Amino acid sequence: MSDLLAIEAVHGGYGTADILNGADLRISGPEIVVIIGPNGAGKSTLMKAVFGLVRVRVGNIRFNGEDITNMRADLVAERGLAYVPQERNVFPSLTVDENLDMGAYLKRDDGKRKTAIYEIFPQLRLRRAQRAGSLSGGERQMLAMGRALMIEPKLLLLDEPTAALAPRLVDETLEKIVEIRSLGIGVLMVEQNAKAALRRADRGVVMVMGRVRLEDEAHNLLARTDIADLFLGA
Amino acid sequence: MTDFVQLIVFGIVSGAIFALGGIGISVIFGILRFAHLAHGDMMTLGAYLALAAISALQLPVLAALPLAMIGTAATAIAIDWLFYRRFRRARPVILLISSFGMALVLRSAIQLIWGPGNHVYESGISIPYVLFDIRIKPDHVMIVGCTVAIIVAFHLFLTYTRLGKAMRAMSDDPDLARVSGVDTERVVVWTWAIGGALAAAGGVFLALDTQLNPLLCWNILLPMFAAAIVGGIGRPYGAIAGGLLIGIVEELSTAVIEPAYKPAVAFIIMIVVLIWRPTGIVRSQT
Numbered sequence: 001m002s003d004l005l006a007i008e009a010v011h012g013g014y015g016t017a018d019i020l021n022g023a024d025l026r027i028s029g030p031e032i033v034v035i036i037g038p039n040g041a042g043k044s045t046l047m048k049a050v051f052g053l054v055r056v057r058v059g060n061i062r063f064n065g066e067d068i069t070n071m072r073a074d075l076v077a078e079r080g081l082a083y084v085p086q087e088r089n090v091f092p093s094l095t096v097d098e099n100l101d102m103g104a105y106l107k108r109d110d111g112k113r114k115t116a117i118y119e120i121f122p123q124l125r126l127r128r129a130q131r132a133g134s135l136s137g138g139e140r141q142m143l144a145m146g147r148a149l150m151i152e153p154k155l156l157l158l159d160e161p162t163a164a165l166a167p168r169l170v171d172e173t174l175e176k177i178v179e180i181r182s183l184g185i186g187v188l189m190v191e192q193n194a195k196a197a198l199r200r201a202d203r204g205v206v207m208v209m210g211r212v213r214l215e216d217e218a219h220n221l222l223a224r225t226d227i228a229d230l231f232l233g234a
Numbered sequence: 235m236t237d238f239v240q241l242i243v244f245g246i247v248s249g250a251i252f253a254l255g256g257i258g259i260s261v262i263f264g265i266l267r268f269a270h271l272a273h274g275d276m277m278t279l280g281a282y283l284a285l286a287a288i289s290a291l292q293l294p295v296l297a298a299l300p301l302a303m304i305g306t307a308a309t310a311i312a313i314d315w316l317f318y319r320r321f322r323r324a325r326p327v328i329l330l331i332s333s334f335g336m337a338l339v340l341r342s343a344i345q346l347i348w349g350p351g352n353h354v355y356e357s358g359i360s361i362p363y364v365l366f367d368i369r370i371k372p373d374h375v376m377i378v379g380c381t382v383a384i385i386v387a388f389h390l391f392l393t394y395t396r397l398g399k400a401m402r403a404m405s406d407d408p409d410l411a412r413v414s415g416v417d418t419e420r421v422v423v424w425t426w427a428i429g430g431a432l433a434a435a436g437g438v439f440l441a442l443d444t445q446l447n448p449l450l451c452w453n454i455l456l457p458m459f460a461a462a463i464v465g466g467i468g469r470p471y472g473a474i475a476g477g478l479l480i481g482i483v484e485e486l487s488t489a490v491i492e493p494a495y496k497p498a499v500a501f502i503i504m505i506v507v508l509i510w511r512p513t514g515i516v517r518s519q520t
């Protein structure tokens with residue numbers, strides 16, 4: 001079976017020192033895969049590497065069988081990958097509507113997709129004429145995901161989508177992610193709320209010092225006490 | 235009172251010219267993150283291209299204007315393609331210095347082609363309209379009218395077109411724009427096209443109001459940068475407000491101090507505004 005995304009033995013980083021040290025990861029289809037691991041493990045760096053925002057020195061990244069290693073980010077997006085960075089994930093001076101328009105930059109929208117996004121995130125519709133910079137943390141995260149979905153991606157990369165959210169919004173956001181998967185979109189997400197995320201995920205990977213140390217079905221990871229002690233919190 | 239209004243009229247005219255240059259400086263900074271020191275000379279080039287069109291094709295100034303805008307836009311794109319593009323990943327100071335070099339290149343080219351002396355578009359004097367004792371030159375009406383039309387067109391472009399939105403998005407966050415699928419190099423080309431076209435308009439208007447010479451717009455680089463900075467650099471609407479503010483205050487200042495101090499006036503406005511509101515007069519949206 002060919003993978004949707006295949007990251008193979010990737011080494012790379014920002015300057016001379018590699019942050020990624022042989023990272024391997026595969027996603028086969030519309031599944032939810034959660035990346036957990038300590039701070040500084042290179043989880044965010046791995047996502048940036050997929051989008052050509054961090055240089056891959058050795059190794060390769062394929063999407064739908066095509067080599068996308070070090071490809072320009074806009075061309076990666078064109079191939080059906082969407083990415084929501086952890087911070088700075090909306091255009092603050094653009095309105096909510098215009099942020100969604102930016103998601104439709106590649107594939108023009110006749111209004112249907114935007115309507116669909118507003119159905120998934122009804123709060124956004126109320127703020128459609130408001131500048132994204134004035135939104136709350138939760139609304140911003142929804143807008144960022146909405147913008148990414150406007151691309152009609154096959155795979156969505158989310159970097160800590162619940163990090164800036166009030167506790168009551170964490171579950172709501174994770175449920176939205178399950179809803180997104182049910183649309184046939186794969187989701188690769190980094191999550192600090194590891195337990196809550198793994199409960200809704202298909203698989204989980206543990207990343208330490210720039211490589212994937214462990215990979216298993218989500219329910220297996222949840223059941224392992226050693227993992228729980230190290231990464232899942234009390 | 236009449237003098238006061240008369241000075242405001244002059245201020246609006248020079249404010250319009252500062253705004254046209256300031257918008258380009260602001261947009262280029264927003265997209266490429268460097269201060270484009272060759273902007274004044276790019277405007278001067280536009281003024282001379284209009285002169286060439288006027289003398290070669292016997293066109294009126296208004297008909298030469300779009301040709302000068304297209305020619306300068308094309309030159310700006312070519313300069314970026316040949317020079318600035320190579321420094322895309324370099325530190326901003328490298329681009330700053332290379333744009334200073336480009337300013338000298340443009341000025342020398344202008345001197346080589348058109349000579350160091352003065353030129354005018356049309357000789358002869360025009361009769362000013364008189365309105366309640368205020369004298370308004372037909373040229374000034376044309377300058378302000380064209381500037382308003384150009385700014386409205388620019389506003390519609392930024393607000394409603396896919397490319398205009400991409401431009402604003404890129405000036406907010408270039409990486410996020412790329413991730414959203416924006417071909418940022420294409421946006422850069424359009425940035426130079428717009429910056430160059432508006433620069434040419436500003437240059438033609440200043441030449442119309444004064445005389446052409448190779449230092450024409452280099453001389454107003456300071457107030458134009460002040461306009462862009464006062465308005466909040468990277469925010470083109472701010473540059474319009476900044477341009478008008480500086481144009482009007484500079485003219486009014488001539489009622490009390492020597493006109494030679496105009497550049498100092500621009501500088502003082504800039505400092506005062508930055509103390510009062512460090513991000514510029516147009517409110518930050520983040």
Ligand SMILES: Nc1ncnc2c1ncn2[C@@H]1O[C@H](COP(=O)(O)OP(=O)(O)O)[C@@H](O)[C@H]1O
Nearest residue numbers: 014015019037038039040041042043044045046
């Ligand atoms: N823009 C950057 N420039 C240089 N080093 C960076 C940059 N971003 C992150 N790093 C370094 O890369 C390492 C991994 O960071 P990151 O991928 O953000 O970790 P994680 O997301 O797993 O917490 C850290 O040591 C961090 O200091």
Ligand SMILES: [Mg+2]
Nearest residue numbers: 043044045086
């Ligand atoms: Mg991170």
